[in-house]
Amino acid sequence: MFWNRAMETIRPDELADLQLKRLKWTLSQAQEVGLYKRKFKEAGVSPDEIRTLDDVEKLPFTYKKELQAGYPFGLFAVPMKKIVRIHTTSGTTGKPTVVGYTRQDLENWSELIARNMTMIGLGEDDIFQNAVNYGLFTGGLGFHYGAEKIGATVVPSATGNTRRQIEMIEDFGVTAIHCTPSYALHLAEVAESMGKTLDTLKTGIFGAEPWSESMRTELERRLGVKAFDSYGLSEMYGPGVAFECPEHDGLHIWHDCYLVEIIDPKTGERLSPGERGELVITPLVKEALPLVRYRTGDVTRLMEDGCSCGRGQKIARITGRSDDMLVIRGINVFPSQIEHVLRSLPEVGEQFMVYIDRVKHLDEMTIEVEMSRAGFSGELQDLARMQKKIAGELHNTLGLRTAVKLVEPGSLPRFEGKAKRVIDRRGAI
Amino acid sequence: MEKSYIVKQISIFSENRPGRLAAIAGALRDAGINIFAFSIAEADGFGVVRALVDRPEDAHRTLTDLGFRVSFTDVIGVKMRDEPGGLSEIASILGDAGINIEYAYAYSGRDGAVLILRVDQAEDAVRQILARGGELLKASLSQ
Numbered sequence: 001m002f003w004n005r006a007m008e009t010i011r012p013d014e015l016a017d018l019q020l021k022r023l024k025w026t027l028s029q030a031q032e033v034g035l036y037k038r039k040f041k042e043a044g045v046s047p048d049e050i051r052t053l054d055d056v057e058k059l060p061f062t063y064k065k066e067l068q069a070g071y072p073f074g075l076f077a078v079p080m081k082k083i084v085r086i087h088t089t090s091g092t093t094g095k096p097t098v099v100g101y102t103r104q105d106l107e108n109w110s111e112l113i114a115r116n117m118t119m120i121g122l123g124e125d126d127i128f129q130n131a132v133n134y135g136l137f138t139g140g141l142g143f144h145y146g147a148e149k150i151g152a153t154v155v156p157s158a159t160g161n162t163r164r165q166i167e168m169i170e171d172f173g174v175t176a177i178h179c180t181p182s183y184a185l186h187l188a189e190v191a192e193s194m195g196k197t198l199d200t201l202k203t204g205i206f207g208a209e210p211w212s213e214s215m216r217t218e219l220e221r222r223l224g225v226k227a228f229d230s231y232g233l234s235e236m237y238g239p240g241v242a243f244e245c246p247e248h249d250g251l252h253i254w255h256d257c258y259l260v261e262i263i264d265p266k267t268g269e270r271l272s273p274g275e276r277g278e279l280v281i282t283p284l285v286k287e288a289l290p291l292v293r294y295r296t297g298d299v300t301r302l303m304e305d306g307c308s309c310g311r312g313q314k315i316a317r318i319t320g321r322s323d324d325m326l327v328i329r330g331i332n333v334f335p336s337q338i339e340h341v342l343r344s345l346p347e348v349g350e351q352f353m354v355y356i357d358r359v360k361h362l363d364e365m366t367i368e369v370e371m372s373r374a375g376f377s378g379e380l381q382d383l384a385r386m387q388k389k390i391a392g393e394l395h396n397t398l399g400l401r402t403a404v405k406l407v408e409p410g411s412l413p414r415f416e417g418k419a420k421r422v423i424d425r426r427g428a429i
Numbered sequence: 430m431e432k433s434y435i436v437k438q439i440s441i442f443s444e445n446r447p448g449r450l451a452a453i454a455g456a457l458r459d460a461g462i463n464i465f466a467f468s469i470a471e472a473d474g475f476g477v478v479r480a481l482v483d484r485p486e487d488a489h490r491t492l493t494d495l496g497f498r499v500s501f502t503d504v505i506g507v508k509m510r511d512e513p514g515g516l517s518e519i520a521s522i523l524g525d526a527g528i529n530i531e532y533a534y535a536y537s538g539r540d541g542a543v544l545i546l547r548v549d550q551a552e553d554a555v556r557q558i559l560a561r562g563g564e565l566l567k568a569s570l571s572q
Contacts (some may be wrong), residue, residue: 004519060536109467123430124568167556341528371442371498375498376440376442376498376499376500377500378440378500378501378502379502380470380472380476380477380478383472383475383477384444384472384473387472388475405474405475406442406443406444407475408442408443408449408496408497408498409496409497409498410496411444
C-alpha cells in the first residue's frame with residue numbers, strides 16, 4: 001500500500017530532476033542563514049555552481065556542534081513568526097540543538113510518517129499506541145500527527161506506567177505500537193508477568209536506538225507482532241527519514257526529501273555504493289532549518305539492489321556511530337555533556353567514569369565521581385546532598401536519570417593516552 | 430574555657446566496599462596512632478568513618494597524604510558512669526539542656542565510659558552540660 005505512490009515510486013530520471021531542483025532551493029534557503037553564508041564563502045563555493053547532483057560534493061559538511069553554536073534560533077532561515085513549533089535534541093557540550101518547524105515543515109513531516117505507516121499496512125482501521133516521550137522529543141508528536149493523518153485511532157500513551165500501557169493495549173484493542181525496542185522488551189516481560197497475551201497487537205514500530213536482528217526475532221515472538229525499524233533524527237524533522245517496508249531488508253529513505261551520501265568519517269570522502277560509512281544527509285524540503293551535508297554520525301551503507309515493493313533507495317539498518325554519541329533509553333548523550341556538567345561542579349574532582357548497563361531491558365547509566373578536596377565537609381548528610389545535586393545537574397542537562405556514585409580519590413582509572421571514560425556494558429540488542 | 434572541651438574528631442570519606450576500613454586502620458597503625466573510639470555512618474554506596482585518635486593532626490596528614498578525603502569535626506565527650514543508668518543520667522542532662530544531637534557514639538575504656546556527641550552549638554552545649562554537673566572529656570587528652 002502506498003500513501004503517495006507517485007512520489008514513492010518516481011522514475012529515477014524524474015527523481016534526479018526533482019532532487020536537483022530541490023537541492024538548489026535548499027541552498028537558496030541556506031543562504032538566509034549566517035552560518036551557511038560564512039561556510040560557503042570559506043569553502044570558496046557559490047550555490048550557483050551546483051549544477052548537477054554530484055556537485056553536492058563541493059559543498060562543506062555541517063556538524064552537530066555548529067547547530068549547537070547557533071543556539072537557540074541562529075540557524076533558522078525564516079522569521080520567527082513563520083515558526084510554528086520547536087523541538088530540541090541534546091547538543092554535544094551542554095546546550096541543546098533547537099529544531100524549528102514551519103507549518104509546511106510539519107506538513108512534510110506528517111506526510112513522511114503517513115507514508116511509513118501506510119507502507120507497512122496501517123490505516124484507519126488501526127488503533128495505534130504511541131508509547132514514546134511526548135514533548136520536546138520528536139518521536140511523540142512526530143508519529144502522533146502522521147498516525148492521525150492516515151486516520152488511525154491514536155492512543156497518545158507516552159511513556160511510563162507499563163502495567164497501564166498493557167491494560168490499554170488490551171482494553172482498547174490496540175493493533176500497532178510505537179516505542180523504543182528496549183521498552184518493547186520490557187513491555188513484553190511485564191505483559192507475560194501479568195498473564196496477558198496482547199492478542200490484538202500485530203505491528204510494532206521500533207526506533208530511536210539501534211537494534212539487532214536477534215532482537216527482532218525476540219520481539220516478534222514475545223509480543224506477537226511484525227517488527228519494523230524506524231530511522232530518523234531531530235535535525236531532519238525526527239522519525240520518518242527512513243523506514244522498513246514489509247520486505248524487512250533495509251530502510252527506504254524518502255528520496256524526494258533527503259539526499260544521502262555515505263562518506264569515510266575520517267577523510268570525508270564519498271564511498272561507493274555498498275561500502276559502509278557515515279550517513280550524510282542534505283534535506284531537500286526543509287524550510288525553517290535547511291541543512292547542507294549534515295553529518296549524522298550514524299553508520300550504514302547504501303543498498304544497491306532494488307526492492308520488490310517498488311520504492312527507491314534503501315539504507316542498511318544502522319550498525320553504530322562514527323562518533324562517541326550514546327543512545328540511552330532513546331535519548332542521545334555525548335560523553336562531553338557529562339564532562340561539561342561535572343567540570344562545572346567544584347565538589348567533583350578531575351576523574352569520573354560512566355557505566356551503561358541494561359537492567360531488565362532498560363538502560364541504566366551509573367556515573368562514578370571522585371570527590372574534590374573541597375567537597376568533603378566530614379558530614380554524611382553533606383555527601384548525600386552533593387550526590388543529589390550532581391544527579392540533579394546531570395538530569396537537567398541530559399534529560400536522563402542517572403545513578404551517581406561517590407568514590408574515593410584515586411580509585412578511578414587514570415589514562416595516559418586517550419581517556420576511555422565510558423564503558424558500555426549493554427551488548428547488542 | 431569551653432574550647433578546651435571541644436575534641437577534634439577525624440572524619441574520613443570511604444566507599445562502602447570490603448577492605449576500606451582495613452586500609453584506614455592500617456595507615457593509622459603504620460603511623461603509630463592510637464584510636465580511642467570510632468564509628469561508621471553509612472549512606473548510599475559510601476560512608477564516613479569517624480574516629481577519635483591520640484594525635485588527630487598526624488592522623489589527618491597521614492591519611493590525606495595517602496589520598497583519603499579527611500576533615501576535622503568538632504565533637505564533645507561526655508563522661509558516663511560505666512554501670513546501669515550511666516547513659517540515662519547523661520541523656521537527661523542533655524534533654525534538660527535542650528541539646529539536639531546530630532549523631533553520637535560511645536566507648537568504654539580504662540577510665541570509664543564516654544559518650545561522644547556531635548551537636549549544633551558545641552560551646553553552648555559544653556556550658557549547659559557543665560552547669561548541670563556533667564563531666565566532659567578534656568580535648569588535651571587527645572592532642
